[in-house]
Amino acid sequence: MKISIVKIGGNVIDDPQKLDEFLYLFARLEGKKILVHGGGVMASKFGERLGIQPNMVDGRRITDAETLDVVTMVYGGLINKKIVAKLQALEQNALGVTGADGNLIRSAKRPVKDIDYGFVGDVKEVDTELLDTLLEKDIIPVVSAITHDKKGNLLNTNADTIASEIATSMAVKNTVRLYFCFNKAGVLIDENNDDSVVTKINEDIYDELKKDKVIHSGMIPKLDNAFSALDKGVSNVWLGKAENLVLAAKGKKSGTNIEKHRYDLY
Template identity: 45%
Template structure:
């Protein structure tokens, strides 16, 4: 059986874009990663700020954003505009051949508008398909795809889609051809038993411990969809999933949380 080529799918939270020193460290770490790689980013903090400047009050439920028509316009402006192009420019300055994308570009990520159930999430997309062959072609051509948190429905409608979910979907799609490694970078050194104590990070989190931490309230709100995506990615063939600070992208890093089944 042929050995698969590794590819790293890295998701970075939009909060890092707001802190120049943190952003600079992340860009250097990501640009320095060897081999094929894909970047997925958020931008929720800046979208929230712009929404309020425009007189729109953001709404969140269980860590997920409610997206009405006006909020979608803000998301497209921030995610595909300022956030995406700022990251692409910063990476290009480091010699990283970044290519800024949304799911609509080249029909790379198609989604459907989430059906209304107990909660109407508005223009939020649930991913249906990733055009893996086109993404593979970009990687083989030497590009480093940089995805914002937007997809489309194939009928002209843009959809806001959780960036953690996009990263997991890309990793799953590429796992048929590559050895996939999924990294979720954020402002904590991993999953914590005490949110106020960075030293309380969990080195390895399996499903049993995850369920116990959810039951005890140690894992809640925004971490719930993130970790759900982690376990789902592993179940669908992703080889490795880690959560932690951007330093975990460096060789020899030890402080992060490895997710396992």
């Protein structure tokens, strides 16, 4: 079957009006679908209110035991259940899960090398059985960015990675399209100009744009993630703003379509 996997980030989740608008569009997306979300800013805010100081090393958050509890509460509880309740009101039969539920995503605590990231999990295995069961019953899985190690521990895991891993696992038996919604209109030639979107990109163009420093810093892991998903069988990956999701799904020009082979472009 055809499955759309949509990842939304903090810029949508942290703004109740944007979230409502996005969910309305997501509800209009036809066919089988899965929603993946993180929720960084809200977790930091609750952490601060609880007196837990964010511990950042080289710009990356260290997840100690207290921070893991906050992330579990905010991602797995507050954000996930609010999204589910709102989708239910839109007649979308959603069900919220973490990677622990139904043993969906098993991960391993990241080994300590130079930095101890704490309770952060690197994905080891996606068990698609639960997703198959839910999608078959027209239930929409809403996945928060928490995994488990099957030894009783929850682990904090990057939401982009979770979306990619679910997409590649589901791509074994299905036609999967992966949508990354973020705060830019797509891959931009001028990062301050949303009109400068690169509408299609393949590995050759990606290499050139990296060489010319048009694509740099945070966009590189995002795109590496996207090309890795294509390598592993995902049909199409899209990058753009949440409000353009339905346009993109209908094949209308919006955001950046990431395609593996040059011949896909013509």
